[in-house]
Amino acid sequence: MGSIFSWIRHLGPAGIVLKAIVVSLIGIGLLLVFILARRMVRRRYFHRRDARTLAIRKQWQEIVSGTVAPEAWWVDRMDREIVEAILLDAIEAAPATHAAELPRLLSFLRSSGLLDMRIYEARALRGWRRQRALVSLGRMRAPEAIPAMAEGLEDSNMETRAAAVRGLQRTRLPEAALCILEPLVTGNLRVPSAPVQTALVSCCRSRPSLLLPYLRRAAGQSRPLLARVLGELATPEMDDDLLLLAGDAQAEVRASSARALAEAKSGLALPALIALAGDPEWFVRLRAAAGLGDLQDPRAIPALVQGLRDTNRYVRLRAAASLARLDAHLEEILERVVECHDRYALHALISELERSDRIPKLVDSLSQPARRHTSATILLDALRTGSAQIREAASPRSAARPEAGAGLEPAKVSDR
Amino acid sequence: MIRFLELSNETLFIYFLLSNLVYLFMLITALFTSAAHQRRLTTIRVGWMKGAALTPPITLLVPAHNEEKSIVVAVRSLLSLDYPSLEVIVINDGSADRTLAELTRHFRLHRADLLYIPEIRSAPVRGIYRSLDEPRLLVVDKEAGGSKADASNAGLNAATSPYICVLDADSILERDALLRIMVRVLANPERVVAAGGIVRVLNGSHIMAGALREVRLPRRPFEVIQVIEYLRAFLVGREAWAHFNMMVIISGAFGVFRRDLVKRIGGYRSSAVGEDFDLVVRLHRHLYEQRVDYQISFVPDPVCWTEVPADFASLARQRARWQKGLLDVLWQNRNMLFRSSYGRIGWVALPYQWIFELVAPLVELVGCIMILLAALLGVLSREFFLQFLFFGYAFATLISIGSVLQEEITFRRYNHWRDVVRLVCFCFLEHFPFRQLHMAWRLQGIWQFLRGDMIWRPMKRAGFPASPQAR
Numbered sequence: 057m058g059s060i061f062s063w064i065r066h067l068g069p070a071g072i073v074l075k076a077i078v079v080s081l082i083g084i085g086l087l088l089v090f091i092l093a094r095r096m097v098r099r100r101y102f103h104r105r106d107a108r109t110l111a112i113r114k115q116w117q118e119i120v121s122g123t124v125a126p127e128a129w130w131v132d133r134m135d136r137e138i139v140e141a142i143l144l145d146a147i148e149a150a151p152a153t154h155a156a157e158l159p160r161l162l163s164f165l166r167s168s169g170l171l172d173m174r175i176y177e178a179r180a181l182r183g184w185r186r187q188r189a190l191v192s193l194g195r196m197r198a199p200e201a202i203p204a205m206a207e208g209l210e211d212s213n214m215e216t217r218a219a220a221v222r223g224l225q226r227t228r229l230p231e232a233a234l235c236i237l238e239p240l241v242t243g244n245l246r247v248p249s250a251p252v253q254t255a256l257v258s259c260c261r262s263r264p265s266l267l268l269p270y271l272r273r274a275a276g277q278s279r280p281l282l283a284r285v286l287g288e289l290a291t292p293e294m295d296d297d298l299l300l301l302a303g304d305a306q307a308e309v310r311a312s313s314a315r316a317l318a319e320a321k322s323g324l325a326l327p328a329l330i331a332l333a334g335d336p337e338w339f340v341r342l343r344a345a346a347g348l349g350d351l352q353d354p355r356a357i358p359a360l361v362q363g364l365r366d367t368n369r370y371v372r373l374r375a376a377a378s379l380a381r382l383d384a385h386l387e388e389i390l391e392r393v394v395e396c397h398d399r400y401a402l403h404a405l406i407s408e409l410e411r412s413d414r415i416p417k418l419v420d421s422l423s424q425p426a427r428r429h430t431s432a433t434i435l436l437d438a439l440r441t442g443s444a445q446i447r448e449a450a451s452p453r454s455a456a457r458p459e460a461g462a463g464l465e466p467a468k469v470s471d472r
Numbered sequence: 473m474i475r476f477l478e479l480s481n482e483t484l485f486i487y488f489l490l491s492n493l494v495y496l497f498m499l500i501t502a503l504f505t506s507a508a509h510q511r512r513l514t515t516i517r518v519g520w521m522k523g524a525a526l527t528p529p530i531t532l533l534v535p536a537h538n539e540e541k542s543i544v545v546a547v548r549s550l551l552s553l554d555y556p557s558l559e560v561i562v563i564n565d566g567s568a569d570r571t572l573a574e575l576t577r578h579f580r581l582h583r584a585d586l587l588y589i590p591e592i593r594s595a596p597v598r599g600i601y602r603s604l605d606e607p608r609l610l611v612v613d614k615e616a617g618g619s620k621a622d623a624s625n626a627g628l629n630a631a632t633s634p635y636i637c638v639l640d641a642d643s644i645l646e647r648d649a650l651l652r653i654m655v656r657v658l659a660n661p662e663r664v665v666a667a668g669g670i671v672r673v674l675n676g677s678h679i680m681a682g683a684l685r686e687v688r689l690p691r692r693p694f695e696v697i698q699v700i701e702y703l704r705a706f707l708v709g710r711e712a713w714a715h716f717n718m719m720v721i722i723s724g725a726f727g728v729f730r731r732d733l734v735k736r737i738g739g740y741r742s743s744a745v746g747e748d749f750d751l752v753v754r755l756h757r758h759l760y761e762q763r764v765d766y767q768i769s770f771v772p773d774p775v776c777w778t779e780v781p782a783d784f785a786s787l788a789r790q791r792a793r794w795q796k797g798l799l800d801v802l803w804q805n806r807n808m809l810f811r812s813s814y815g816r817i818g819w820v821a822l823p824y825q826w827i828f829e830l831v832a833p834l835v836e837l838v839g840c841i842m843i844l845l846a847a848l849l850g851v852l853s854r855e856f857f858l859q860f861l862f863f864g865y866a867f868a869t870l871i872s873i874g875s876v877l878q879e880e881i882t883f884r885r886y887n888h889w890r891d892v893v894r895l896v897c898f899c900f901l902e903h904f905p906f907r908q909l910h911m912a913w914r915l916q917g918i919w920q921f922l923r924g925d926m927i928w929r930p931m932k933r934a935g936f937p938a939s940p941q942a943r
Contacts, residue, residue, distance in 0.1 A: 073859040080866035087873045088896065091880050095892070184511040191515040218659060219515050226520075248660040254524045288525045369589070407587040411602065 105134060112138050120164045130169070140170055144195045148226075162198060171198055178204040186211070187219035194223030199231055206235035209245060217247045225255035230266050233259035237270045240278050249281050256285040264289035268297050280308035287315035292322035302328050307337040314340060318347030326351060330359045338368040345371055349378025354385050361392045364401035372400065376408035386418050477846050484839045485860070491828050492867050498712035499874040505715045506707070506882045509772060518651040521658070522556055528658075529557035530650060530728065531631035535623030536641040537565040537616070544578045546641050549682030551606060555650040560609050561630050562641070565623035566595070566616025575611055580604040586630075588612075592739035594626040620724060621740035621747035628739050631731055638748075640725040643778040644674060644684060652774035653728050663767045666729045666755060668714075668722035669774035670706045672885065673699045675782060684777055689891040694787065696894060697902045698780045704875040707772060707882070714770035718821040720756065722768070724748035726776035733758075741804075745926055746797020753805050756817045773883060788913045795917025796926065798830055833914035865903055872899035 112135065118124040119139065129135040143165060150158040165171050174196065177189035190208045193201040205227075208220030224232040233256055239245040240252065260266050264286065271282045283301060290298060298320060301313035314332045317325040329351070332344035345363045348356040356378070363375030379389050386409070393405050409415050521527050532550055536543050543562070550560050564572045575581055581601040588597055595617035603609040614626050624638055635657070637650065649669060657664045675698075676690030689696055706723075713719040722729075724747060734740075734751070737758045744750035752768065759766045781787035802825055808814045809822055846852035876895050879885070886892055920926075 073856065073863045077859065077863045077866055080863065080870050083870045084866065084873055087870070087877050091873075091877055091892070091896070094880060095889075184508070184515070187512075187515045215512065222515065222520075248662060250526065250658045250661045253526050257525045284526075373587070403587055407585060410585040413602075413604075 105138070108134055109138050109142075112142065116142065120160065122164075122167065126168050136170075139168075140192070143170065144192065147197055148195060162196075165196055165198065171196055171201060175201055175204045178208060183213070183216070187216050190216070190219045190223040191226065192223075194226030194232075197227050197229065199227075199229060202227065202229070202232050202235060205232070209235065209239060209247070214246070217245075218251055221247050221251045221255045225251070225258045228258050228261070230259060230263040233263075233266055237267070237282075240281070241270050241274045243276070243278070249277070253281060253285055256282075257288050260285065260289055264291055265294065268294065271297070271301070279304075280306055280312065283309040283312035283316070287312040287319060290316035290320040292320050294320060295322045295324050298322070299324060299328055302332055307335075307340055310335060310337070311340045311343040314343035314347045318350040321351065326353055326355060330356065333359045333363055338366070338371055341366060341368070341371045342374050345375040345378050349374070349381050352381055354382060354388075357382065357385060357389060357392065361389065361396065361401070364393060364404055365396060365398050372404040373408070376404040377412075379405060380408045380412045380414060383414070386414065387421065390418070474849065474851050477842060477849065477851060480838070480842050481846065484835065484842065487835055488839075488864065491832070492864075492871075494824070494828065495708070495871045499708050499871055499878075501715055502708045502711035502878060503874075503881075505711050506772060506878060510882060513773065516655055518648050518655055521651050521655060522554065524556075527556050527654070528635055528661075529559065529633040530555060530635045530637050530654070531559040531561055531627075531633040531731070533624055533627035533631065533636055533638045534560065534562045534641050535565055535620045535627065535638075536562055536567065536571050537620075537623070538567045538569045538571060539641040540567070540569040540571045540574050542642050543571050544574050545682040546644070547575065547579070547609065549644055550639070551608060552647070552683075553645060553650055554647045555654075557633070558608055558650075559631070559633055561627045562609070562611045563623040563627045564611060564613045565620075565626075566614065572601075572611070572613055576601070579606055579609055579611075581611055586610075588630060590626075590629050592625045592628055592735060594622050594629070594742070597626055600630065617742060619742055619744070619747065621744050621750075622742040624747065625739040625742065628731070628734060634731055635728055636731045636734065637726070637728045638724060639776070640778060643671075643725045643776050644679065644682060645726065646684065646775045646777070649726070649774035649776060650728075653726075653771050656769050656771045657728060660767070663765060664769050665733055665759065665766050666722060666727060666752065667769040667771055668710065668719070668727045669770075669776055670710075670772050670883075671702060671723045671725045671776045671778050672706075673702055674777040674779050677777065687885045688888065689886060689894055690782075692782065693898065693901070694784070694906060695780060695782060696898045697906050698787075700872050700875065700895065700898055700902060702780075703879050704872060706770075707878040708871070708875045710770040711772060711878075713821065714768070716816065716820075717767055718816050719768050719770055720752050720817065720821050720825065721749045722752050722770075723776075725778045726774070729755075743926070744797065744804075745793055745800050749797060750801045750804070753801055753808075753817075753822075756821075757805065757808060757814065760814045760817065775883075775885075784909075788909075788916070791910060791913035792917035792920060795830075795833070795914040796921045798825065799918055799921045800926075802826055802830055830918075833911045833918070836911045837915060868903055869899050872902065 112119065112129065115124055119129065120143075129139050143161060147158065147161050147165070150161060171193075174189045174193050178186060178193055178201075181189060186208065190205055193205055202224070205220050205223045208223065209217055211217050211220070221236065224236055236245065236252060236255055236259070245252065256267070267282055267286050267289070271279070271286060274282050283304075286294075286298075286301075294316070298313055298316050301309055302317065304310050304313065310332060314329060317328050317332075325347070329344045329347045333341055333348065335341050335344065341363065345360060348360055348363075360375045360379050364372055364379070366372050366375065380386075382389065389405070393401050396402075406415070409418065534546065534550065539546070547560060547562060551558070562575060564575070572581075581603055583599050584602040586600045586602075588600055590597070595615045597612055597614045599613045601611040601613065603611075610630060612626050612630050614623065617623055617626075627638075628636065635654075637653075639645065653667050653669050657667050673690065673695065674684075675692075675695045676688045677684055678686040678688065689699060710719055710721070727748065729751075733755065737751075737754050740747045741750050741754070755768065781790050802822065805822065808818045809826070811818045814822075843852065843857065873896060876892075876899060880892070886895060
């Protein structure tokens with residue numbers, strides 16, 4: 057501290073403060089000038105850009121057909137960027153609106169040199185410029201740009217690798233998926249799993265079978281990732297592979313196979329999902345219960361009622377949600393649940409019926425005069441009692457009482 | 473005595489110089505970080521996330537205590553947000569007004585027999601309500617817990633999504649705010665455990681039916697000064713701290729968290745005055761203890777607009793509460809200081825909060841006393857004092873204008889020339905007497921904490937108008 061003070065004394069406090077004041081004032085002045093100048097420059101820039109955009113849009117058909125020579129807009133950077141922006145938006149919108157327009161737009165993209173320029177940038181530039189080029193290439197949906205994007209996956213910068221994945225995702229081409237799949241299964245893809253999954257779902261949508269050979273080869277972290285992707289895209293033709301996955305050693309893969317089986321809705325889905333509903337791992341049972349709900353097959357009722365009695369609360373809730381979707385069989389379901397004499401199961405079911413607004417309909421159906429003196433009366437009582445019990449559970453006294461397992465992570469809350 | 477005064481003044485000078493240098497460093501860091509973020513945005517389109525199959529659902533938790541004026545508009549605004557899978561849980565925290573009645577009337581609520589398991593402790597829940605019109609809406613009616621933290625915990629128990637976003641009922645999220653904040657989270661969900669967005673001042677802007685129509689500066693001078701404060705705190709402070717993964721505050725008005733993690737640390741601490749600060753510090757603590765590689769991010773483009781105090785009494789209460797909350801959290805976590813197991817949080821972030829945030833009003837007070845004492849004893853160099861005062865003024869103005877510049881080069885929400893000129897003018901005017909009043913309010917907060925006065929004093933609010941008007 058002594059040396060700092062002597063340094064200040066040496067300079068003289070007034071001297072250092074004076075210098076600081078001058079520096080601060082210069083700083084303030086520069087900032088103010090910068091703000092004002094920037095505002096004015098931007099105003100002029102946007103004014104000009106709007107005018108050029110309007111002019112280019114008016115000539116758009118001539119530009120795409122080549123009647124207006126590319127030299128007319130290529131030389132000016134602003135014009136070039138406007139043409140590229142309009143073109144990319146049109147390519148992205150084309151499949152939904154004007155599918156026939158797409159080949160013409162892609163042909164213009166190639167002949168104009170825009171594609172080659174971006175391929176060059178994606179290979180030659182570094183940092184955010186490369187990232188921008190990679191994503192633009194993806195939006196162009198041209199297969200010849202895929203190798204340049206694949207090279208981006210090997211960049212030393214994580215953000216550039218992620219941009220390459222985003223670019224490949226935007227192509228929505230199965231060829232792009234291959235560039236991701238190969239390094240993924242060999243462990244050479246250093247990108248967080250979420251963008252990779254999204255990209256694979258997007259690129260494999262038209263050919264989900266592309267995933268299967270890689271899934272067979274995959275090990276470690278890439279295996280559940282691929283299984284999750286398959287869960288989104290599975291088709292009935294993949295039955296055999298899905299069944300193999302249902303018996304996988306990794307629980308996450310089994311859980312994804314349950315989702316895939318439900319998505320594929322093949323003939324083997326029901327027995328396979330019923331088998332998975334008895335899996336030792338709770339989240340596999342949860343997925344199986346959800347999958348059985350998607351099938352909406354009354355043959356799943358016994359397995360789902362069993363799910364209602366699961367040791368895990370989340371499985372019970374999901375089984376209840378799946379049962380509630382079987383509108384035409386609610387009475388049968390209620391009867392089975394009442395027969396179980398399991399108040400947790402009854403709570404879960406009635407809570408879900410309440411959530412999905414099905415209680416009034418069920419009560420009406422059970423209260424019909426023709427059904428008095430039958431088992432319907434018992435079910436109605438159960439329904440009313442269960443409902444009252446839930447109210448009791450949500451009451452202040454009960455809510456204030458902490459439950460066993462409070463504060464534990466969901467995975468460990470296997471309550472009762 | 474004179475030697476003591478000299479030493480004190482020199483120490484205060486060093487403190488002042490250090491704090492300003494830290495601010496300058498943060499400003500420069502924030503400018504670079506924002507520029508990088510702007511460039512990153514050129515490669516991302518938030519709309520792409522909307523259609524993505526694997527975009528995870530989010531539960532919005534909206535604690536509401538006596539919010540009858542704004543709750544309906546706020547909930548409608550939240551339900552209209554751009555996000556593929558959304559659940560909105562309003563927690564009526566023992567409101568004495570018509571908050572629940574308003575919700576019931578506008579959304580046709582009816583009491584539902586839903587299973588509610590209080591995994592995290594909160595004040596008793598009186599009932600859960602569903603809407604006949606809007607399946608994504610759930611209302612948890614509970615007894616007053618005395619804090620937003622308690623209400624948030626009740627909402628946390630009812631939440632079902634993997635991510636939760638805690639909001640204020642008097643705030644408005646921009647339509648794409650959730651998509652924008654989740655872009656950062658989903659870029660690396662294994663690592664990013666929480667993210668905060670920017671909170672901006674709503675006062676003065678034109679809103680209609682819960683949506684922002686035109687951004688304008690407020691009319692009252694001390695509201696404009698709060699705009700500058702918010703810009704400085706978020707666009708400079710948060711941006712810089714988050715760059716080094718040392719952000720210890722995610723505003724309670726707008727932040728996204730991984731639900732499993734929040735539950736694992738026991739949710740919000742009900743007794744915390746600054747529950748948002750407390751939660752983030754405990755998250756850091758937990759993750760460091762678990763030796764997890766993680767990131768808590770700040771995303772500057774998703775915007776939450778919030779109403780700031782429009783009268784001095786409310787402002788004083790708010791600032792006293794913030795200081796009380798700061799002291800409460802820092803005291804609770806004092807064992808994290810200078811411990812290698814808490815890394816940069818223990819060595820940099822928390823010591824900074826102690827030295828330059830908590831102690832600052834005390835140092836300012838001591839500084840004022842010393843100057844007075846020196847003047848009385850005739851040892852005050854008038855020339856040096858004036859120069860020092862002018863330097864402090866110029867430097868603080870520089871930082872404030874720097875935050876306006878940040879706003880200008882990044883998000884530029886204030887488009888009117890008049891607003892920008894006023895904003896810059898108030899950068900020169902905020903130092904007298906607002907700073908001195910601020911110091912007094914913060915000292916009041918410390919005093920309240922030391923007396924054990926932890927009562928949450930309500931703020932006067934204007935509420936949301938249903939028709940277009942300036943606030």
